[in-house]
Amino acid sequence: GNSVTQMEGPVTLSxxxxxxxxxxxxxxxxxxxxxxxxxxxxGLQLLLKATKADDKGxxxxxEATYRKETTSFHLEKGSVQVSDSAxxxxxxxxxxxxxxxxxxxxxxxxxx
Amino acid sequence: DSGVTQTPKHLxxxxxxxxxxxxxxxxxxLSVYWYQQSLDQGLQFLIHYYNGEERAKGNILxxxxxxxxxxxxxxxxxxxxxxxxxxxxxxxxxxxxxxxNEQFFGPGTRLTVL
Numbered sequence: 540g541n542s543v544t545q546m547e548g549p550v551t552l553s554x555x556x557x558x559x560x561x562x563x564x565x566x567x568x569x570x571x572x573x574x575x576x577x578x579x580x581x582g583l584q585l586l587l588k589a590t591k592a593d594d595k596g597x598x599x600x601x602e603a604t605y606r607k608e609t610t611s612f613h614l615e616k617g618s619v620q621v622s623d624s625a626x627x628x629x630x631x632x633x634x635x636x637x638x639x640x641x642x643x644x645x646x647x648x649x650x651x
Numbered sequence: 652d653s654g655v656t657q658t659p660k661h662l663x664x665x666x667x668x669x670x671x672x673x674x675x676x677x678x679x680x681l682s683v684y685w686y687q688q689s690l691d692q693g694l695q696f697l698i699h700y701y702n703g704e705e706r707a708k709g710n711i712l713x714x715x716x717x718x719x720x721x722x723x724x725x726x727x728x729x730x731x732x733x734x735x736x737x738x739x740x741x742x743x744x745x746x747x748x749x750x751x752n753e754q755f756f757g758p759g760t761r762l763t764v765l
Contacts, residue, residue: 573753583741583756584653628694636707637682637745638696639754 541566545629545642552619553650560614560645562603562629570631572596572605572612573639577626586614586627621649654678655757657742663763669730672760676723676744682706683725684745684754685717689738700725701747732764 546561564572574586574596587596592607601616612629629642654677664670676683685697687710696709700719711717714732719725729736739761743754 575756582653582758583743585753585755588753636709637699638684638707638709639686639694639743640696641694643693 541570541631541633541640543629543631543640543642545627545645547643548626548646549648550645551648551650554621555618556649558614558616558619558623558647560627560629560647562612562614562642564610564612564629564631566610566631566633568634569607570634572603573630573632574601574603574612574614575628575630577628577644579625583628619647619649621651623647624649653755653757655742655744655755657740657757657760659760660758661761661763663765664732665765666732666734668732668764669728670732670762672727672729672740672742672762674725674727674742674744674757676725676742677755680744680746680755681723682745682747682754683719683723684743685711685725685727686741686743687738688741688759689735694741697727729762734764737762737764 542565571590573588575583576586587598589596589605595604626644630639656675681702683700697711699707717727739759741759742757745752745754
């Protein structure tokens with residue numbers, strides 16, 4: 540079946556550090572891939588998406604590339620800020636029923 | 652602001668009770684999805700409605716039911732509540748279930764069962 544695995548947190552970094560949060564997936568067919576972010580006490584916001592192999596999604600300085608050969612969709616940012624502290628979820632969409640399949644989430648803590 | 656609204660924001664109730672959670676999708680969106688977020692199970696898909704019809708069911712308990720009305724708003728009914736039903740319940744909407752069509756999430760309803 541479809542599944543998403545992402546690196547466990549919390550991930551603690553200093554401001555301006557480089558960020559990578561790993562995400563790998565297992566899926567039949569060619570799913571679209573997403574990163575969502577959940578700020579403390581808030582709902583889920585779409586951060587970026589990619590719909591086919593080699594697509595790069597980007598938003599707010601974050602990037603992720605859909606790598607079919609490694610079934611990965613790692614999230615990266617060159618210089619993190621304290622305001623990036625949140626929980627990040629990797630997800631794929633199961634086109635048999637359009638449900639999102641979620642990773643466990645990675646809590647990111649940025650220290651000034 | 653995603654354009655998806657959910658009410659109430661918080662709900663505190665007792666075991667054995669029944670509650671109704673309400674969701675209004677973004678204007679023009681025909682699909683509504685319900686998800687449950689709990690500490691032990693993470694985010695789980697519950698159910699998907701498209702233009703008033705049930706399209707798919709996920710890990711939804713028999714004690715739970717949902718519907719989507721002609722004006723496209725949706726309600727999730729939870730009955731015979733147990734302590735383990737305490738969670739954050741999210742509603743999401745999308746235009747259709749087509750490829751790449753992202754789901755936009757509401758702020759959630761936090762349910763606490765005492």
